[in-house]
Amino acid sequence: QKEVEQDPGPLSVPEGAIVSLNCTYSNSAFQYFMWYRQYSRKGPELLMYTYSSGNKEDGRFTAQVDKSSKYISLFIRDSQPSDSATYLCAMSEQAGTALIFGKGTTLSVSS
């Protein structure tokens, strides 16, 4: 079983839709959870960063962490064509250590 599972999609939605992206993990020691956006042939860009359980909101993006279920989510409200990208979840046990990534979900938002 891989440490981090993420459905690769692709996921296609119309502009304005609410998008839900999810990852599950098996390592209960993970404490730091991140979502990255990666455009084709580019490096990942940090979107959201959460420590331990709870919700965090930033503009149209909301990140949720449920450590009891080992499940994290990223919600995108009012999705835009510019949101079309691959979204990677990542997590680590300790601050400053290497990240374990999910496979990434490819999202396409059509206008």
Added chain:
Amino acid sequence: GAVVSQHPSRVICKSGTSVKIECRSLDFQATTMFWYRQFPKQSLMLMATSNEGSKATYEQGVEKDKFLINHASLTLSTLTVTSAHPEDSSFYICSASRVAGEDEQFFGPGTRLTVL
């Protein structure tokens, strides 16, 4: 702030040659740099962790004699793929942390290596 650059962005080389990839933190000092490899439609896989002035720590299955990492300064780490073969063709991405214990990592734009 917190910009990480990589050079070159793309390189094509013949099998058997060595290729050096540079990772620079442009506006901060990076105590730790990480090297990842990403195959098409796959996740980023950690190759090694390097701290300035010390030997890199390689992940299981990564050959340290093939992927030489040097972290000679707080702003520069290099990855040299020695005697490259077509199976080494991949997208190599570095990331850097500003201070020890800070979890946010800043990623470079990546280097696409193609070995003919």
